[in-house]
Amino acid sequence: MRAIAVGAFRADPALVEMPKPEPGTGEVRVRIEYAALNPCDWQTVRGAPGAPATARVFPLVVGVDFAGRVDMIGPGDNRFRVGDQVFGRVAGAASGSGTYCDYVSVPQDSAIALVPPGLPLRAAAALPSAGMAAAQILEGAALRGHESLxxxxxxxxxGSYLTQLASARDIRVIAAVRGAEHERMAALGAAATIDVTDRPLDEAVREACPDGVDALVDLVSTTPDAFAAHAARVRPGGIALTTHGVATGAALPPGVTGVDFRLEPTPVLLDVLAAGAAEGVLRVP
Ligand SMILES: NC(=O)c1ccc[n+]([C@@H]2O[C@H](COP(=O)([O-])OP(=O)(O)OC[C@H]3O[C@@H](n4cnc5c(N)ncnc54)[C@H](OP(=O)(O)O)[C@@H]3O)[C@@H](O)[C@H]2O)c1
Known part of the structure; x- marks a missing residue:
């Protein structure tokens, strides 16, 4: 099969030929039709911290999100059938199998789900990492409604999924972006959009929420100091969440709880997101 892979950390990804993975016991093999791109793909190629290098298998196929059709079932019980349209997220490059390729074998009880009628495979492929992260971040931020985020x-x-999911719960989303995204963010449900290339973020947030925001979700800051600077706009009793593991060690304002988010993919969450996207409640940008 064809695959986009690297032979070592920090190497340039290249198109290579590799053997088709055989599905093991309790696994399904998926003929991939679409793979989505995520920041964790290039972070993995760079040799992201977390997993020991010895756990990686080279050539390392890049990518975690996929959508396609089940083309082979491994031995043992299985909830899928050959021909099923499925989408999901592989456990990560530590398993040695990514999704920028023609076939992937995954455990049937992992983060893989049926694509509901009406949802194109192309859209389904764009849901797993970003959609599941948005849904779990919203739970982590513990917001209910009429609060500011x-x-x-x-x-x-x-951010595009989070804005939709939060605004659907009547949460007031202040969207900090780069560039002229006002119209698009408003259509996704943002109450206010701040272009950080156009005006100072701090000033704009003060204007939108003079008493501070109830929660911060920082998808960008990679240092504790940068994260703490954004968290300064959170009111006492509020939550500051980061996807970059920089909450520990950040000097947060008194009374603000820091949260280091880590995605925990589940098939149930995939079902919920796919149902929302198929019904048109959740847009897939
Ligand atoms: N810890 C976990 O389990 C987990 C799970 C999911 C995601 N993540 C992480 O979460 C982050 C976001 O993921 P994603 O899929 O949403 O990435 P993405 O699609 O690349 O989006 C990042 C967005 O942030 C914007 N941006 C960059 N710097 C900015 C700044 N200073 N102010 C405002 N906007 C800025 C980018 O704008 P431009 O287009 O102008 O660059 C882009 O729109 C990634 O770092 C990812 O690795 C972590």
């Missing part, structure tokens, strides 16, 4: 990096994959 500042999202830094709101125009990207996670």
């Amino acid at each position: 500042l999202v830094i990096g709101a125009a990207g994959g996670v």
